[in-house]
Amino acid sequence: MDDNFVSEFENIQVAFPYLEFLYIHGMDNVKKIWDDQLLQDSFSKLKAVTVESCGGLLNIFPSCVLKRSQSLHTLIVRDCVSLKEVFDVEGMDVNAKEEGVTIVPLSALTLYSLPKVQKIWNKDSHGILSFQYLKSIMIRECDQSLKNLFPASLVRDLQQLEKLHVFSSGIEEIVAKDINGVVLETTPVFVFPKLTSLQLYKLPELGSLYLGAHTSQWPLLENLNVLKCHKLNIFAFETPTFEQRHREGNLHMPLFFIHHVTFPYLKKLFLCYNNFTEIWQEQFSTNSFPRLIVLDVHGYGNISIVIPSFMLQALHNVEELQVGDCSSVKVVFQLEGLEEEHQVKPLRRLRKLKLWRLPRLTHLWKENNKPDPVLQSLESLQARNCDSLINLVQSLVASFQNLATLDVRPCGSLRSLISPSITKTLVKLEALIARGSYMMEEIVANEGDQEAVDEITFRKLQHLALVDLPNLTSFSSGGGYIFSFPSLEDLELKGCPKMEIISPSLLTTPKLKGVKLEDNEWHWQDDLNTTISSQDAEENKDINLNNSSSLGESKCCTGGVDFVTLIFTLSAAPLHRMPTAISECFYVLKPGGLLLFRDYETRPL
Helix, strand or coil, X not given: CCHHHHHCCCCCCCXXXXXXXXXXXXXXXXXXXXXXXXXXXXXXXXXXXXXXCCCCCCCCEEHHHHHHXXXXXXXXXXXXXXXXXXXXXXXXXXXXXXXXXXXXXXXXXXXXXXXXXXXXXXXXXXXXXXXXXXCEEEEECCCCCCCCCEEHXXXXXXXXXXXXXXXCCCCCECEECEECCEECCCCCEEECCCCCEEEEXXXXXXXXXXXXXXXXXXXXXXXXXXXXXXCCCCEECCCHHXXXXXXXXXXXXXXXXXXXXXXCCCCEEEEECCCCCCCCCCCCCCCCCCCCCEEEEECCCCCCEEECHHHHCCXXXXXXXXXXCCCCCCEEECCCCCCHXXXXXXXXXXXXXXXXXXXXXXXXXXXXXXXXXXXXXXCEEEEEXXXXXXXXXXXXXXXXXXXXXXXXXXXXXCCCCXXXXXXXXXXCCCEEEEECCCCCCECECCCCCCCCCCEEECCCCCEEEEECCCCCCECCCCCCCEEECCCCCEEEEECCCCCCCCCCCCEECCCCCCEECCCCCEECCCCHHHHHHHHHHHHHHHHHHHHHCCHHHHCCCCCCEEEEEEEXXXXXXXXXHHHHXXXXXXXXXXXXXXXEEECCCCCCC
C-alpha cells in the first residue's frame, strides 16, 4: 500500500466491518491512520494491529477507535520516529463517564524503537476506558522522552498482567505519580496479582516503581531480571535510617520493600551490572526465597562475598548459580558465623556453578571451616578467567559424587586441579577440561607425605581435554598412583610442551583408540604414554628442522618488511609457539616497522 493509494479515498467513507488484521509499513507521509468519523461497525472485529516505519505518525489510537475496538488483542508499534503517544485519550467526550466504562480487550502491547514517544496514555482514562485484559507489556528502545509507563490509576486495571518487560529506555518511574492533575491517596498500594515476569534492562534513569511513598505486592512473581539500572535500589527494608534518608531526598524508593515472605514463587533472579555496593541485607528472613532455583549475579564491582552467611538459609533451594564480572569477589560462599548444624544444608541442592571473570577469587569458601559444606548435588562446575584462584575443588568429605562436568579455563594461579582424596568422590565425572592455566603443573596433586592412593579410577570419564598448559608435566607427578580410565574415549592434548607422559606409573585406558594432538589429527602408538612421548619427540625434531631452515638462514625478506598484520592469528596458534611466531614477525620487519594485530582477549582489559 502506498501514499497515492490512500489519497484516493480521502473523500470516500469506507467501512471495514470484517477486517481482523491490519499491517501498515513504510508510509512516512501518513499523519494519522483513522478518520475522525467512522462508519458504524468499522473495525469492530479488528484483532491485531502492527504499525512499522511510519515516520509521520503522531499517535496510533484515538479515543473514537478505541471505543469501537471490541476485538483488539494485539498491538505492535515499531520504528515510528515522530510518534509522541500511543493512546490519545484527550478526545474522550466529557460525558463519557456517564456512558459507562469502555473495556478495551487488548492483551499484548509491544512498543519498539520510538525515540520521541512521550506517553503511552496521554491522559488518565480511569472511569472511561479499562485495559483490564492486558497480559503482556513490552517496551524497547524508547530512550529519549518516555519518563513513565502508565498513570497510577491504570494499575488498578492491570489485574491480568503477567509480563512487564522494559528495555533500553529513559524512564524514571514505572508508574506516574501525577497525570493531568489526578492525585492518588497518600500511600497507594500497587498490586500485580498475576505478574510472573518482570524484566528491567538498561534503564539508567529508573529510580523507583513510583516516586512517592507506596507499597507494592507481587504474589506470583517467578522471574525477576534487573540489569544496568544504575539508580535503582532493588531491595530495602523500612528501617528508621532508610525512612530518614528518603525524607531528606537522599534515596529513591526501592523497587521492593521487603517484609516477611515477599517472593513466595520467585524461581529465577538475575541481578547484573547495577551500581549498588551490596545486594543482600541481613533483614532477609530464611523464607524470603523459598522457591528460588536460578541465581545470576554479574557486574557488582564492590562486593567481596557473593552469598554471605546470613543468606545461605534463605537461598537453600538454589540449583543454578552464575557469578561473573565481579572484580572484588574473593569467596563465593561465606560460612563464618553460620551455626554448625546448618552448615551442611544450604548447598545440598546446587547442581550448576559457573564462575567467570572473577580476578580476585581465591576459594569457593574459606578453608578450615568445620564441617565443610556438602555439594552432593553438584553436576557441573565451570571456572573461567579467575586468575587468583588457588583452590577450586577443595578438600571435602562425601562431596561431588554427582559432578559430571569439571571445566576450568584460564585460571592463572592454579598449580593443580584436584587432590587424590577428591578423586574418590568423582564417581560420575564424564568430562574434565583444563585450558589456558599457565601455572598448572599437574591435574591430580601430589600430596607428598599423605598416604598414597593405590589406584585412582575415573570410572565414567569419557572426555579429557588438556589444552594450552605450558607448565603441565604430567597428569600427576605422584609415582605411587595407578590411574584407570575405563570409559575414556576422547582425549585432546595440545599446547602442553613439557608433558612427555601422562603418568610415570601404570595407566589403563581400554577404550581409548587415539589422541587428538597439535595437528588436530588422531594419533595412537601402542599405549597412551608411548603415543605422547613419541609425538613429543617428533615435534622436537620438527622444531629443530624448522630452526635450521628458518627465515634467519633464507634471508629472503629479513629486515625488509614495513609492517606485519596478525588478524586472529595468535589465538589459532598453540600457546607455547606464540613467542616463536612473534619473534619471526619481528625478524622480518625493518627498523621502525609495525606489528599490527587483532585478537581475542581472555581476561578483563
